[in-house]
Amino acid sequence: MENQLFIYNTLSRKKEAFKPLVPGKVGLYVCGPTVYSNSHLGHARPFITFDLLYRYLTFLGYKVRYVRNITDVGHLEDEVEGTGEDRITKKARLEQIEPMEVVQKYMNTFHRNMDDLNVTPPSIEPRASGHIIEQIQVIKDIQKNGYAYEANGSIYFDVEKYNQKYKYGILSGRNLDDIKTNTRQLDGQSEKKNSFDFALWKKAAPEHIMRWPSPWSDGFPGWHLECSAMSTKYLGEKFDIHGGGMDLTFPHHECEIAQNTASRGEESVQYWMHNNMITINGQKMARSLGNFITLDELFTGKHEILEQAYSPMTIRFFILQAHYRSTIDFSNEALQASEKGLERLMAAVKTLAELKASEQSTVDLAGLEEKCYAALSDDLNSPIAIAHLFDGVKMINSIKAGTESISATDLEELRKFYHTIVFDVLGLKEEQASAGGDNHILAETLELLINLRRDAKANKDWATADKIRDELNEIGIELKDTKDGVEWSLK
RNA sequence: GGUUCCUUGGCCGAGUGGCUAGGCAGCGGUCUGCAAAACCGUGUACGGCGGUUCGACUCCGCCAGGAACCUCCA
CATH class of the missing domain: 3.40.50.620 (HUPs)
Structure with a gap:
């Protein structure tokens, strides 16, 4: 060991x-x-x-x-x-x-x-x-x-x-x-x-x-x-x-x-x-104080002080971003920051799968791993480990962009490392976006609309294209034009 | 009242006697018909007053503010 x-x-x-x-x-x-x-x-x-x-x-x-x-x-x-x-x-x-x-x-x-x-x-x-x-x-x-x-x-x-x-x-x-x-x-x-x-x-x-x-x-x-x-x-x-x-x-x-x-x-x-305790407005969250939010309320967003629902992994990540012996203060802003940060981290993990190896590495992989494990070994300092993981996210994105390169051996090690630390040690997992295929009628209807919009765009009929996007947005469906096509998600 | 602890940039949150925490937001850029998203880049901070030190956000003292425990509490 x-x-x-x-x-x-x-x-x-x-x-x-x-x-x-x-x-x-x-x-x-x-x-x-x-x-x-x-x-x-x-x-x-x-x-x-x-x-x-x-x-x-x-x-x-x-x-x-x-x-x-x-x-x-x-x-x-x-x-x-x-x-x-x-x-x-x-x-x-x-x-x-x-x-x-x-x-x-x-x-x-x-x-x-x-x-x-x-x-x-x-x-x-x-x-x-x-x-x-x-x-x-x-x-x-x-x-x-x-x-x-x-x-x-x-x-x-x-x-x-x-x-x-x-x-x-x-x-x-x-x-x-x-x-x-x-x-x-x-x-x-x-x-x-x-x-x-x-x-x-x-x-x-x-x-x-x-x-x-x-x-x-x-x-x-x-x-x-x-x-x-x-x-x-x-x-x-x-x-x-x-x-x-x-x-x-x-x-x-x-x-x-x-x-x-x-x-x-x-x-x-x-x-x-x-x-240490989780606080809300600087005070300990406790059943006896009546200032608590249940986990089910967080997951569904059904509590008056919640601006939105927060997924279980967002909660987990939020907690891991503070050292366990410090208090951590609840706020919508803090949860939303964790949610965004987690998305960025998980996106990089996905990017990892598409990276191409080069002749040699320009990145310091060993140093990254060492720092992460050193942080965890120092009284479970997960926030520091996560900070290093974000440095790694930059590394991954730079490799994808071609400004850095990585050898085949290192790439394999990098994948193994992220898999181990993100999933096995920090215990994070992929969460299905709400845009899943659980509703075929919705998915197929949207496909139709997306295709109509695509045709409008091809004809440079921006008014129609924007109308489809804006009105879907009002209903609660967000369209994003990415390089790989149109993505939609329920807000 | 007793015990223990905390006070970091717009928000959350690490850390150290001299060297960039990190995330989110903001700002600038790339991309895009526009937008969103994504990616890249970017700032400044360490409650107040003294002391120790070549040098303190980091050590010591005092003050201010806050918290936890002293009762069930994760």
């Missing part, structure tokens, strides 16, 4: 050379979605980011086991005793259906969206509801080691006790004293010893319909437990990379570390990776 990959590790706050625990193999765990509503643009970011990581690791020759969970047991919305109701249950009641029906519905949508975005499915996609037994076992282990206590059928993690032996807050850079002084005691009648303790098992209220039996009560597992249980089950007690959104760093991942450490004495994860 000539390209040494460097990864920014949240734990050390530094870029570190990536060294897998087992040579040639990588265990990767990424926090998946809670399936209680449609996925929005913000959700696309981690899955595209870690898809890029998965693809790049695979490209580098690693065998990757990629585990990404589905959270389907519901998390408590608030902690006020007795009124706590999880999101999935709440949604189920609103929609008058079974909780698992909600889960299934939104999981299906999520999968369809991910497929549209060309996100590779994980090797294993475990569901929290299918791993209650494993989660109960983790609680027993934590209990056995003395870091949990029971209160009215619920089990809580004893953060203070844990902090005496281990350090709580290593991932998010907090220390317990700060947390103590800065956490307000809102709930006077809490069962918890300290407000910063978190639930491992919650006893279900009688009306709570999502519930499972346990040694302590009929209830449901705590918010952070599933990832501890499932990552261990499928990747082992120690594994390489754990990823997720930056907003999960605290408390979610911090608690995961505490659970793992408390249950078996040591941490599991070597590298923690966190992607």
